[in-house]
Amino acid sequence: MKFFDGIGAYFGNIYESVTTISMGMWITFKTAFFERKVTLQYPSHDILDGESKDASLPSKKKLKPPFEPLLGASQQNYKGPLNAELAERYRGLLGYDELKCISCLLCVVNCPIDVIRVKGVKIEGRKGKAPTTFRIDYSKCMFCGLCVEACPTDAVFFTRRFEGATFEYRTLIREFISPELYLERLQLAEVAKQKAKEKKMQKQKSEEQE
Amino acid sequence: MENLVNDLFGQFALLQKLGYVPTAAVVMLTCGLIVLNFFALMSGLFTFFERKVAGWTNARRGPNRVGPYGLVQFMADGVKLILKEDIIPAAADRSIFKFAPYLLLLGTALSFVVIPFGPKWIIGDLNVGVLYLLATGSFTVVGLIMAGWASNNKYALLGGMRSAAQIVSYEIPNALAILVVVLTAGTMSMQGIIRAQAGGIHHWFIFSSPFSFLAFFIYFISAIAEINRVPFDIPEAESELVAGYNIEYSAMRFGVFFAAEFGNIYVITAVAVTCFLGGWQVPFLEVGELGPLGRSFGSFVARPEVLMLLLLIALAATFLAWKALRAFVWDVRRKRAFFGSRFVRFHSELLVLGLVFAGGALVMVLHLPLRAYLSTIYWAFFQYLLPFLVFFGKAMLLSFVVLWWRWTLPRLRVDQLMGVCWKYLIPIGFVCLLGQGFWMWLFS
Numbered sequence: 157m158k159f160f161d162g163i164g165a166y167f168g169n170i171y172e173s174v175t176t177i178s179m180g181m182w183i184t185f186k187t188a189f190f191e192r193k194v195t196l197q198y199p200s201h202d203i204l205d206g207e208s209k210d211a212s213l214p215s216k217k218k219l220k221p222p223f224e225p226l227l228g229a230s231q232q233n234y235k236g237p238l239n240a241e242l243a244e245r246y247r248g249l250l251g252y253d254e255l256k257c258i259s260c261l262l263c264v265v266n267c268p269i270d271v272i273r274v275k276g277v278k279i280e281g282r283k284g285k286a287p288t289t290f291r292i293d294y295s296k297c298m299f300c301g302l303c304v305e306a307c308p309t310d311a312v313f314f315t316r317r318f319e320g321a322t323f324e325y326r327t328l329i330r331e332f333i334s335p336e337l338y339l340e341r342l343q344l345a346e347v348a349k350q351k352a353k354e355k356k357m358q359k360q361k362s363e364e365q366e
Numbered sequence: 367m368e369n370l371v372n373d374l375f376g377q378f379a380l381l382q383k384l385g386y387v388p389t390a391a392v393v394m395l396t397c398g399l400i401v402l403n404f405f406a407l408m409s410g411l412f413t414f415f416e417r418k419v420a421g422w423t424n425a426r427r428g429p430n431r432v433g434p435y436g437l438v439q440f441m442a443d444g445v446k447l448i449l450k451e452d453i454i455p456a457a458a459d460r461s462i463f464k465f466a467p468y469l470l471l472l473g474t475a476l477s478f479v480v481i482p483f484g485p486k487w488i489i490g491d492l493n494v495g496v497l498y499l500l501a502t503g504s505f506t507v508v509g510l511i512m513a514g515w516a517s518n519n520k521y522a523l524l525g526g527m528r529s530a531a532q533i534v535s536y537e538i539p540n541a542l543a544i545l546v547v548v549l550t551a552g553t554m555s556m557q558g559i560i561r562a563q564a565g566g567i568h569h570w571f572i573f574s575s576p577f578s579f580l581a582f583f584i585y586f587i588s589a590i591a592e593i594n595r596v597p598f599d600i601p602e603a604e605s606e607l608v609a610g611y612n613i614e615y616s617a618m619r620f621g622v623f624f625a626a627e628f629g630n631i632y633v634i635t636a637v638a639v640t641c642f643l644g645g646w647q648v649p650f651l652e653v654g655e656l657g658p659l660g661r662s663f664g665s666f667v668a669r670p671e672v673l674m675l676l677l678l679i680a681l682a683a684t685f686l687a688w689k690a691l692r693a694f695v696w697d698v699r700r701k702r703a704f705f706g707s708r709f710v711r712f713h714s715e716l717l718v719l720g721l722v723f724a725g726g727a728l729v730m731v732l733h734l735p736l737r738a739y740l741s742t743i744y745w746a747f748f749q750y751l752l753p754f755l756v757f758f759g760k761a762m763l764l765s766f767v768v769l770w771w772r773w774t775l776p777r778l779r780v781d782q783l784m785g786v787c788w789k790y791l792i793p794i795g796f797v798c799l800l801g802q803g804f805w806m807w808l809f810s
Contacts, residue, residue: 166789169790170790177774177775180774180775181770181771181774183774184423184770184773184774185770187422187423187424187425188419188422188423188770189422191425192425193425193426193427194425194426195421195426195427
């Protein structure tokens, strides 16, 4: 009896190995040829939909692989969910809204390594000072976020962009205010100064008349 | 025109005036160059194929950056390996350490000598071809043990010893399975074995009897074990031995180990195709000595199997044309330019195939005045190209299975490995051998 048990176990082993191996092979075969590929072909795809388009850094030229892969060619237009999957408080490159900025210099004061440089002028129709210079040196910035926390008007904030690499050192020093705006601001500041002068003169005159 | 060695001897008429020895030297050099280059190309392509299959089974894409479809990836890898620093451990046995990978390489490259590519394409058709293959396969053991010993590293030594135990054990079922084939074919020459399988799929040795069917699986399993691939790769089990026998190797010496390993995949699949899957025999077509164009082109086309083949090609062409048309409509609807179009981007291969079919059709139309010229082309096609493509395709399909196993199955334990060999493969191999003899006695 024991002998026949052994025989049964022997062929049972063969049967079991054949069936289990074929099951496993079917699973990998399915994955290989019928499942959607999960690869994000990062530089060739626009994985940062939306935000990368109004990027402050020069946008990279889109890379294309020399030939489309044979399998799953229809998935080439895939836009990755990477932007949505980033954490809510993700510390990407710094963003700056010059319309909100009042040039209070709180960010400059709070920055532990002095990477921010701000200048502002007083112009008409704007609370506080209007910025004429806002410069961040990304080569030194450590993205600690103290400037963002300090900013009273949320003019400095974190974007979700992370493609900050450039080929030249000097391009890492980012000017957020264009030269045209800078000149315009200076002119406006002159106007504001003259108006203020005139007001002062008028005040003095009226005081004298009185 | 039987094999390359004799062909070259015939070709070098001028050299022969110098005498036998220089001619032989030149012929040997030429054949060696061909073998080594083909070997290097195959092992390179297999590294690429392996990574691609690995990607697919993990729902990834695999390499696709270097060259079309990533095909030139292995060149980049090779250049990287050559440029890296080659470290030899201070306590290693330097000469043996240096020599071991090349012995492994030699064992693999020598096997390429007897692998046929077609009825007329083989480097040297030895009359002991299969025996020669078994013998050259044993170089591997020596190389692995030398590498393991010379590294002066515990893990390497353990890996080498394991591989010796494994390869020596698995050579027995391997030889038994091949013996079944030799018994059936009555010859050991590779071309002879293939010629014995002429006459349709049911004459291929895998389908000719239940015992040779079993023998195919025994051969395949034991061959995978012989080339140390997963699930039988305990010599380099990284969970136990870090990297096994090649742990101390770096740069191109390491690369040579891997070239040998990947070249071996082609060797074992080619032998499996030769011995069991009909070699270069084309299903439904006779590509023997005379070829299908023994008589004339017209009678050739009129044959039913050729008509069937043409019908299949026409069906495939229709399907491809339909796909290309769909893509073209997609482009026209979206007003895409030629090079930005889906037709060119996704279906450029269809474009090429379409051109080939169109060219074929043109040739068919023009064939009447060019009959003699054409029949030469067809003769060459059926004598050389088609058998080669068929052989290569079969080998590639089979090696896909090898890679597929690697990315599916977990590694065996040492005792399980030995158990599979001694308790299962060898007894079943003996049963196959006896059964095949009985079968042949019964049916002949």
